[in-house]
Amino acid sequence: SQQGEEDPQALSIQEGENATMNCSYKTSINNLQWYRQNSGRGLVHLILIRSNEREKHSGRLRVTLDTSKKSSSLLITASRAADTASYFCATLSGNTGKLIFGQGTTLQVKP
Template sequence: SQQGEEDPQALSIQEGENATMNCSYKTSINNLQWYRQNSGRGLVHLILIRSNEREKHSGRLRVTLDTSKKSSSLLITASRAADTASYFCATDKGANSKLTFGKGITLSVRP
């Protein structure tokens, strides 16, 4: 069953702009993770935010988590053409580290 639902489904921006992607989920979680997938490849982990954290940064990435609204956002600042990929949020409910993935957001960054 799908837990995370990303929004929007597709996003197209100009290089240098910021990209904001949202994720909503339904049940309580242990942590929430964001992954990136380049076309035809495996997923790469970007960032993990625990349920008791509200914000986390990693380089040009900023993730927020609002457990009261059951939502998270991923912000990529100063985007680059190389950021073009699909982005997935995944929720960990704390049961054997199983993740439930959303359907993903396709980000296109135009040079």
């Protein structure tokens, strides 16, 4: 079953613009993570935000978490062509140890 729903499914912007992707989930979580995937292969972990955190930064990435709305957003500032990829949110719940992934947002950054 899919926990996360991501919005938009696809996003196309110009280099230098900001990109915002949203993720909604259904059950209570321990943490929420964002991953990036190039060319349909392995995913790379970008950032993790715990359920008791509201905002986190890493370089040009900013993640917010609203547990009351069961939603998160990923902001990439000053985007670059190299940011072109698919971005997935994933949630960790309970003691299962497994991440449940959303369907992803495909980001295209035009040079």
